Amino acid sequence: MNTPPSAAAVAALRAAVAGPVLLPGDEGYAEEIPAYNLTVVHTPAVAVGATSAADVQTAVRFAAAHDLPVAILGAGHGTSVSSEGAVLITTRRLTGLSIDEHAMTARVEAGVRWAEFVELAGKLGVAALNGSSPTVTVVGYTLGGGLGPFGRKYGYAADHVTAMDVVTADGELRHVTADSEPDLFWALRGAKGNFGVVVAIEFTVFPIKAFYGGGIFFPGELAGEVLHLFGEWTRDLPEEMSASVGLLHLPPAPFVPEPLRDRLVAHLRIAYLGGPSDGAALVAPFRELGTPIIDAVGPMPYAAVAAVHNDPVDPLPLYEHAALLRELPAEAIDAILRYAGPEAESPLVLAELRHMGGALSRTPQVPNAVGNRDETLYSLFLVAAGGPPDAGALHAYQQRVIDALAPWSTGRRYLNFMFAGDADPATAALAYAPEAYERLTVIKRRFDPANLFRINHNIPPAN
Secondary structure (H helix, E strand, O other), X not given: OOOOOOHHXXXXXXXXXXXXXXXXXXXXXXXXXXXXXXXXXOOOOEEEEOOOHHHHHHHHHHHHHOOOOEEEEOOOOOXXXXXXXXXXXXXXXXXXXXEEXXXXXXXXXXXOEHHHHHHHHHHHOOEOOOOOOOOOEHHHHHHOOOOOOOHHHHOOHHHHEEEEEEEOOOOOEEEEOOOOOHHHHHHHOOOHHHOOEEEEEEEEOEOOOEEEEEEEEEEHHHHHHHHHHHHHHHHHOOOOEEEEEEEEEEOOOOOOOHHHOOEEEEEEEEEEOOOHHHHHHHHXXXXXXXXXXXXXXXEEEHHHHHHHOOOOXXXXXXXXXXXXXXXXXXXXXXXXXXXXXXXOOOOEEEEEXXXXXXXXXXXXOOOOOOOOOOOOOEEEEEEEEOOHHXXXXXXHHHHHHHHHOHHHEOXXXXXXXXXXXXXXXXXXXXXXXXXXXXXXXXXXXHHOOOOOOOOOOOOOOOO
């Protein structure tokens, strides 16, 4: 167990950092450290609220000098490991955001959430490859790959990053590009926080002012028809269409629209980068299945993109599991329905299928570490909610679903869909091809030989 730093060392850190430096028991400590996923509780030895790259550098050097691991907290959606005994760097005060709609580029600091980016981009008539949730940070999402509503057309968000500012384990601030540090640039785009604290990223934006999209909610009794049609429909879609379908059992809560409360629904989500008439023609087979509870698909501005998925924005105690599928035959859909359909007594609040392929399957112009592209045609994502006493039963149920889909699974994983319980290095390795993972461990040895950045889905340094 690491020895807590002395009072004198903490005092020196406070003097050197512009942001707050907080210890357990300090006023403001509890408010500084919560994650979005309430099943993971942070209890760092020291929490540092960074206000600049210089604050991050000081915090990393302090951690290294005291042999303490470094944890990084943005919005906390991807938190998987408690920061107990670590130096936790919170990035929410790093709020720099600029978009050059003429050069079609953006620069975003680590505390900026997608809601803030989308609002500004929408006013400027451009778009980025944001995720489904508006409360995820741009940087954290992108470092893990970044699978969003326009992915089949443009690929992962990480594919379009052009530069990063990162503080590495030696406390140095590096401006990293494909030319300046090709190995580190490759690794950062797809391996999250394993190689340092990324304080800002630069990336390409796209001329998307509007699209045809949104969601259709069907009653649970149509779940089988919706999923089976989705399996057939996605076999021959243009890359301009990105789609997913989720079986949702929503609580009787005020934030849930009244017609959807405390019932199973099948939620089709689409984002089509083509004309509204073509989009409507593509969606027509679903509208012929029966009367939906809510049909909110139509032309929408990019600024409303969060309405495609309608992800919850308030922190929740979530247990998640996921798999990547190479195919989705009728037998696979039947397996999902057995565990999450109308006849199942299921603890799942969401069982989601995302259609992959298209640009998501192709290596980008500047390759990166985002793995498992070519075999994957669908992503399966499972969510259950509950307190710590429920954890064992909920994980076991989710594992039974994953096991039932094994005949069609690639056996691999997507890093941004790894969560609490997935933090061991053997699981993290499933996000990459074996040769790519080996390359990551070698790069890790060069930039973080002591594995300072290990409070994450960890990639240990090569021996």
